[in-house]
Amino acid sequence: MTVQQPPKYILPVIVLAQFLCTSLWFAGNAVMRPLSQELHLDADFVAHLTSSVQLGFITGTLLFAILAIADRFSPATVFMLSAICAGIFNLGMSITDLQPMQVLLFRFFTGFFLAGIYPVGMKIAADYFQQGLGKSLGFLVGALVVGTAFPHLLSNMLQGVPWRYVLYCTTTLAIIGGVGMWLLVPDGPHRSKPQQFSFGAFAAGFRQPHFRQAALGYFGHMWELYAFWAxxxxxxxxxxxxxxxxxxxxxxxxxxxxxxxxxxxVVAGYLSQSFGTANIASKALLLSCCCCLVSPLLLQQPSTIALLIFLWLWGLFVIADSPLFSSLVAQHAPAQSKGSALTIVNSIGFAITIVSIQTLHFFSDKLPLTFVYMLLAIGPILGLLALRKRITT
Known part of the structure; x- marks a missing residue:
């Protein structure tokens, strides 16, 4: 039987919507400096700001999964409503005379509704692309990366303009992305029936060696990723x-x-088709680990160009394995409870990002700052140890 291919515009629309909506993720970080000056915040407040988004995302992901929101309702509708809500809470940071706790609450709820954007966008892609899902995830994670970075570019482009315009722009983009998804991407042909959420699904899956290896590799990757970005x-x-x-x-x-x-x-997704998903994921994790370990040398040397090239390479290696680990975890999750297992792995991974961000924050005034980032190697080292016996892919 011939499998009908989805319209060619579907993947580009999903990718573009993911990019536009995930621009909310680091919008707070992009305005951190002028926000700190206006509200007289501690310079280290950036760690708490990022952690509050991550905590909101974890909370939202678990609640969305327990209630099977994206299964019970149209995923595109969930995506749109989440984008609008996240955008509104993002705008909350533009209110004058906020207290620090109010800033953190606005970021928490922005992260909470991002749980209806990033994972739901992946689900929408899976509902359309059962064949070649790994490559599709490469584009989607790529969109997340560019969307995460985009507020920094906006901050650069809007120099001389009040910092709140970064928030206005990212909220507008998120609403456009959400509405575009709702208008142009109907429910996919492979949309699955709701599964009952089970916290025991992760424990059952973790007893399977390949799933355990993939999950531990993902956890090691997440220890480094968001802390590096922040x-x-x-x-x-x-x-x-x-x-x-x-x-x-x-x-x-x-x-x-x-x-x-x-x-x-995207490149890692294509390479994995020729050289194996686990193989490419392990090599990317190893390279990013090396970047952590040599970071003191580069952060102290006098050549600005050498530093920028090093950080650019680190930025490549730190994320290249992300769609690959997602594919490995999905491939080896228990079939009967895949949704629950993936949700809990995702939630644990983001919980780890909070610990790593706060760890860097804690040691930033106790160690020379050039040596602090070596701590990011802890995750990749543990992940590589878990992957020493190669996963079959």
Whole structure:
């Protein structure tokens, strides 16, 4: 029987909507400096800001899964409503005279509704592309990466304009992305029936060696990923402050370093088709681990160009394995409870990002800052140990 191919516009629309909506993720980080000056916040508040988004995302992901929201209702409708709600809470940060706790609450609820965007976007893609899903996930994670970096570019483009316009723009883009998904992407032909959520599904899956390896590799990857993204502007600002001759445009190069990972996701997806998903994922994890370990040398040396090239390469390696680990976890999750197992793996992974971000924050005034980022190697090392026996793919 011939499998009907989805219209060619479907994947580009999903990817574009994912990009537009995930621009909300680091919108707070992109305006952190002027926001801190206006509200007299501690410079280290960036760690709490990022962690609050992650905590909101974890909470939202679990609640959406327990209630089977994306299964019981049209995923495109869930995506649109989540984009609108996330955008509204993103705008909340533009209110004058906020208290620090209010800022964190607005970021928490932005993260909460991002749970109806990023995972639901992946589900929409899976409802259309059972064949070649790994390659589709490469494009989707790539869209997440570029969307995450985009507020930094907006901050650069809007220099001289009040910082709140970054929030206005990202909210507008998110609403456009959500409405576009709702108008142009109907329910896919492979949309599955709701599964009953079970916390025991993860434990059952974790007893299977290949699923356990894939999950541990993903956890190691997540320890490094969001902490690196959150602290890229901090690294660049630190380098400017310690090298008077350096005049790095922090928002612009933060965007370039983070966004370049989108291309790495796509390339890794294609390479995995020829050389194996687990093989490419392991190599990317190893390379990003090496970047963590040598970071003190690059953050102290005098060449600005060498530093930027190093951070650009780190930005490539740190995310290249993300769609591959997602594919491995999905491939080896228990068939009868795949949705629950994937949700819990995803939630644990994002919980780990909070721990790693707060760990960097804790040690940032106890160790020389150039050595702090070596701590990011802990996750990749543990992930590589878990992957020492190759997963079959």
């Amino acid at each position: 602290f890229v502007p901090v690294m660049l600002q630190y380098y400017n402050s310690t090298h008077p001759q350096s005049k790095i445009d922090v928002p612009l190069f933060a965007f370039v370093i983070i966004a370049s990972g989108g291309l790495a996701c």
